[in-house]
Amino acid sequence: MRKLALRDEILLQIDKAARYIGGEVNAVMKNKNDVDIRFAMAFPDVYEIGMSNLGMMILYDMFNKRDDVWCERLFSPWTDLDKIMREEHIPLFTLESQDPVKEFDFLGITLGYEMCYTNVLQLLDLSGIPLLAKERTEDDPLVIGGGACAYNPEPLAPFFDLFYIGEGEMVYGALFDAYKANQKAGGSRQDFLLKAAQIPGIYVPSLYKVTYKEDGTIESFQPKYENVPEKVEKQLVIDMDKDYNKLEAPVVPHIKATQDRVTLEIQRGCIRGCRFCQAGMIYRPTRERDIETLKESARIMLQKTGHEEISLSSLSSSDYSHLKEIVNFLIDEFRDEAVNISLPSLRIDAFALDVMSKVQDVKKSSLTFAPEAGSQRLRNVINKGLTEEDILHGAGEAFKGGWNQVKLYFMLGLPTETEDDMKGIAHLAQKIAETYYEVVPKEQRKGKVQINVSTSFFVPKPFTPFQWAPMFREEDFIEKAKVVKNEIRSQLNQRSIRYNWHEPDVTVLEGFLARGDRRCADVILKAYEKGALYDAWSESFHYDIWKEAFRETGVDIEFYTLRERSTDEILPWDFIDAGVTKKFLIHEWEQAKAETVTPNCRQKCSGCGVLKYKGGVCCESKN
Incomplete structure (x- = not known):
C-alpha cells in the first residue's frame, strides 16, 4: 500500500483532499528502480482544471508507454495546502509515487494561459527547486515548459531550462534518448542543454542573448554558440494515423473535473482565419483523424473510463469532414448506454440544430453564438466569416426547434473599434430577441426569450495578425463596457437581455504577459514574492500586488500594452x-x-x- 505524502490530520484540514492522494483508475504505477527517466508532469492550477487538459493526458499516456520512463502527475496545491506545506516544510510531491518532485529528472509544466505564471513559481518553490534556471545544480530536475504560451516563452525564460515548441508527440523521444546518452557518458547539465538545443523544437533560453535599443525595443536576439540554431521550428504531427498518440485509457479523476467526460480529439488545426485567434494560427494546418479510428477510440475510452459523456474536441468541429458520420455513430452506438454527447465549437446551422435536438435536453440547454463583434464592419476586420444574416437565421432555427435561451460572446477593444461597433452588440441582441417573437407562435413559447450577452476585452496574442495592435487602459475598457450596458438598457427587449463583462485589470495584465520579453520575468518574480498566486481566480487575484511589482522593478506596463508595434520591430517571439x-x-x-x-x-x-x-x-x- 502506498504511503501518502500528507498525514491524515492534514488531509482533514484541507478542502478537497482527494486532489492530492492519487490512486485513480488508469493511473500508471511503475517501479522507479526499473526506469531510466522519471518525469514529473505538472499543471499550474488545481487538480480539477489540470485533469481536464487533453494535451497533458496525451503526453502522460505517451511517456508511460516507454518502458524506460515513468511519468507522474502533480498540480498546484490550493491556498490552504500551500500554507501548510510552507509552515511544515513539506516538499511538493507527485500523485503516483508521492515522492518529492526534487528527486525527478524532469519537471514538465504545461503553460495553457498567462494568468498561471505565478503558479509556475509556486510549483518550483514548493519543490525546493531554485526559481532561476541559472542557480540550479546537477541535483535539480530539468524544468521544461510547453503548451500554447510557450509560443512566447520569453516572460518565463529565466525560470525554465528548456521549452518545447509544438505538439509533444514528435521529438520528446529524441530528447529522452539524448538525456540517457548524456547520463551514460557522464555529461553535465550544460552538456545536455547544448545537445537538447540541437533537437528541432527545443528552445534553451540560456543559450541565447538579447540586447535592447535605447527606446526599449529589441536590438538583437542571437544564439551564443555556433551549433545552436537561430530559429526554433515548431513540431507538428502531420500523419495523424502514424504519429498521433491514441489516448485509450485516460486517468479518471477522483473528484468532478471541469471537463468530466471522455474527450475525443477529431482533428487539429483550423481552416478559419480569425485574426485575433492564436490557436487558429499556431496549430495550422488542419489535420483530420481517421473516422474508423475515432469510432474505435470512442468505444475503448468509454469502456475503460466508465464516463457517461463524450466530447468531440476541435477548434472548429463543424469543419471536420466526417462530423455527421461520427455524431450519428455515437448516437446509434451508445443509445442504450445513455451516453451524452457534447458538441463544442459548432456553427449553428441546420445540421447542428438537428443533432443537438437529439443529444441534448432542449428544455434545459442554451445555445451559444460567438459573433465576437457587434457590427458587420468589425466582423470583417477580424475576419470572423459570419454575417448578421447567418446569426439571425441560426437563432431563428434554434427558436423554432424549442430553444429560448441564447448566449452571445463578444470582444471589446478590437482594432479599429468605434462607438457604433460597441452599440451594435446591444442592437444585435435586440434583433435576436425580436426574431424569437417573430418565428415562435405565442401558444408555443416557453416563457420569455433570454439573451445572455458576455464581453471579454481583446488581448493581442503572438503569431496573430493583431500581434502589433495596441490595447487600452483599464479605465478605457470599463467605459467601453458602460457604452454597451447603457445601449442594452435602451432596447425594447432590455428585460430579456442580461449583460456581464470580464475583469479589465486581469485583461491588461494578460496583455502584458502575452507579449512580454525577458525583462517581464522580474515583475512576475516580484509579484510572486509579494503573494501573487492563482491570478486566474477572481477571489485570489490582487492587482495591487502587481502594481507594486511594476513600481519596484521599474518596468513600464504601458510599454507592452498601449504601444502599437511597428511591423519591422523585432518581437520577443520572432526566433x-x-x-x-x-x-x-x-x-x-x-x-x-x-x-x-x-x-x-x-x-x-x-x-x-x-x-x-x-x-x-x-x-x-x-x-
Missing part, C-alpha cells in the same frame, strides 16, 4: 518558426485595416506558409 510567416501576418494586419475578408483555407489558399507541413488541408487547397 520561433510557427509555420505562418511574418509576411502573411503583416498582409492580414493590412487586410484588417482595409476591412477585407480573407477566404478560409478550403475556399482558397492564402499562402500563410504552412504548405511546408505536407499532409494538412492547406496542401490540398487550390489557388
Whole structure:
C-alpha cells in the first residue's frame, strides 16, 4: 500500500483532499528502480482544471508507454495546502509515487494561459527547486515548459531550462534518448542543454542573448554558440494515423473535473482565419483523424473510463469532414448506454440544430453564438466569416426547434473599434430577441426569450495578425463596457437581455504577459514574492500586488500594452518558426485595416506558409 505524502490530520484540514492522494483508475504505477527517466508532469492550477487538459493526458499516456520512463502527475496545491506545506516544510510531491518532485529528472509544466505564471513559481518553490534556471545544480530536475504560451516563452525564460515548441508527440523521444546518452557518458547539465538545443523544437533560453535599443525595443536576439540554431521550428504531427498518440485509457479523476467526460480529439488545426485567434494560427494546418479510428477510440475510452459523456474536441468541429458520420455513430452506438454527447465549437446551422435536438435536453440547454463583434464592419476586420444574416437565421432555427435561451460572446477593444461597433452588440441582441417573437407562435413559447450577452476585452496574442495592435487602459475598457450596458438598457427587449463583462485589470495584465520579453520575468518574480498566486481566480487575484511589482522593478506596463508595434520591430517571439510567416501576418494586419475578408483555407489558399507541413488541408487547397 502506498504511503501518502500528507498525514491524515492534514488531509482533514484541507478542502478537497482527494486532489492530492492519487490512486485513480488508469493511473500508471511503475517501479522507479526499473526506469531510466522519471518525469514529473505538472499543471499550474488545481487538480480539477489540470485533469481536464487533453494535451497533458496525451503526453502522460505517451511517456508511460516507454518502458524506460515513468511519468507522474502533480498540480498546484490550493491556498490552504500551500500554507501548510510552507509552515511544515513539506516538499511538493507527485500523485503516483508521492515522492518529492526534487528527486525527478524532469519537471514538465504545461503553460495553457498567462494568468498561471505565478503558479509556475509556486510549483518550483514548493519543490525546493531554485526559481532561476541559472542557480540550479546537477541535483535539480530539468524544468521544461510547453503548451500554447510557450509560443512566447520569453516572460518565463529565466525560470525554465528548456521549452518545447509544438505538439509533444514528435521529438520528446529524441530528447529522452539524448538525456540517457548524456547520463551514460557522464555529461553535465550544460552538456545536455547544448545537445537538447540541437533537437528541432527545443528552445534553451540560456543559450541565447538579447540586447535592447535605447527606446526599449529589441536590438538583437542571437544564439551564443555556433551549433545552436537561430530559429526554433515548431513540431507538428502531420500523419495523424502514424504519429498521433491514441489516448485509450485516460486517468479518471477522483473528484468532478471541469471537463468530466471522455474527450475525443477529431482533428487539429483550423481552416478559419480569425485574426485575433492564436490557436487558429499556431496549430495550422488542419489535420483530420481517421473516422474508423475515432469510432474505435470512442468505444475503448468509454469502456475503460466508465464516463457517461463524450466530447468531440476541435477548434472548429463543424469543419471536420466526417462530423455527421461520427455524431450519428455515437448516437446509434451508445443509445442504450445513455451516453451524452457534447458538441463544442459548432456553427449553428441546420445540421447542428438537428443533432443537438437529439443529444441534448432542449428544455434545459442554451445555445451559444460567438459573433465576437457587434457590427458587420468589425466582423470583417477580424475576419470572423459570419454575417448578421447567418446569426439571425441560426437563432431563428434554434427558436423554432424549442430553444429560448441564447448566449452571445463578444470582444471589446478590437482594432479599429468605434462607438457604433460597441452599440451594435446591444442592437444585435435586440434583433435576436425580436426574431424569437417573430418565428415562435405565442401558444408555443416557453416563457420569455433570454439573451445572455458576455464581453471579454481583446488581448493581442503572438503569431496573430493583431500581434502589433495596441490595447487600452483599464479605465478605457470599463467605459467601453458602460457604452454597451447603457445601449442594452435602451432596447425594447432590455428585460430579456442580461449583460456581464470580464475583469479589465486581469485583461491588461494578460496583455502584458502575452507579449512580454525577458525583462517581464522580474515583475512576475516580484509579484510572486509579494503573494501573487492563482491570478486566474477572481477571489485570489490582487492587482495591487502587481502594481507594486511594476513600481519596484521599474518596468513600464504601458510599454507592452498601449504601444502599437511597428511591423519591422523585432518581437520577443520572432526566433520561433510557427509555420505562418511574418509576411502573411503583416498582409492580414493590412487586410484588417482595409476591412477585407480573407477566404478560409478550403475556399482558397492564402499562402500563410504552412504548405511546408505536407499532409494538412492547406496542401490540398487550390489557388
